[in-house]
Amino acid sequence: MFDLLDKYRVNELHVRDDADSGLKAIIAIHNTRFGPALGGCRFISYDSTEAALLDAVRLARGMSYKAVLAGVEQGGGKSVIMKPKGAYDAEKLFRTFGRFIESLNGRYITAIDSGTSAREMDYIRRETNHVTSTSDEDNPSLYTARGVFEGIKAAVAYKLKRDLGGVKVAVQGVGNVGYLLCKFLYQAGAKLVVTDIDSARIQRVKEEFNAEAMSPADIYRTPCDVFAPCGLGGVINDKTLEQLRCAIVAGSANNQLGETRHGDALHQRGVLYAPDYVINAGGLIYASLHHSGNKQLLIDDKTARIANTLTEIFTQSEQQRAPTSEIADQLAEMRLYQGLSEAA
Secondary structure (H helix, E strand, C coil), rough: HHHHHHHHCCCCEEEEECCCCCCCCEEEECCCCCCEEEEEEEECCCCCHHHHHHHHHHHHHHHHHHHHHHHHHHHEEEEEEEECCCCCCHHHHHHHHHHHHHCCCCEEEEEEEECCHHHHHHHHHCCCCCCCCCCCCCCCHHHHHHHHHHHHHHHHHHCCCCCCCCCCCEEECCCCCHHHHHHHHHCCCEEEEECCCHHHHHHHHHHHHHHCCCCCCCCCCCCCCCCEEEECCEEECCCHHHCCCEEECCCCCCCCCCCCCCHHHHHHHCCCCCHHHHHCHHHHHHHHHHHHHCHHHHHHHHHCHHHEEEEEEEHHHHHHCCCCHHHHHHHHHHHCCCCCCCCC
């Protein structure tokens, strides 16, 4: 366990097992140099405790990098709850989780993530104020999608020297963020190819945005300008790399690279990669600034600036002949750790 925490430079790990509610939760706090850790609560089925732990620490590090490059005064953290295999009382489980968060005295603030929604955040809020994305707030997915849209525009302008009119984008996953991203792309004149494991979602996007449907297995080999992963992570790996027929990879999914070396593999193939924790920072920006009472104008401005940060990364990547994923990591680590003898 400590080897894993050292590898990802995670400072704190908190675990709660509550037999009465069925809660089995992990909260990983990566870094709090610039403020309390902020990161979503993931509620999905895991094959093992080890898989849940790895997910938590990887995502927590990504949130630290995301926050520091987005310029918000937050640290990075993440929580994962192992979804019970049998029946459970959702309110009881998430209120127990809320008490778990409250016990950390503000060091961690939670939000929605895969498997959670405003309903679960409302349950949590009955036990703690260290929560965002409740039903009386905007859905962060809107801001995540807006940031990814701005990032895709920046990547297309940098790599293809054009706007989005007629650009073909293959969107993998059309849930909350993927659907909104399709809407923005369609309005900008892009051509859409989409896939999802939910046929109703695909049908909706086909009807509303004139999208072409593709099977989940075939989406990788679809000829396109932009491949936009908007589901779960690890989709860029040894198997899929050989199938990709795109110029750009830019989407909302976290941890898109199966391993660090896959960022270099994209670079060697001449594929421009928009580092996931940079391009998908819009939701974090909204959650952080709204939770702190900032005005909408600042939230919109910070979200739009995602494009500027990506262009800086693309430029440094070209100048240094290094993968964009490596450049982004270096920038984040420099800002997080510069001047410190050890992580904050």
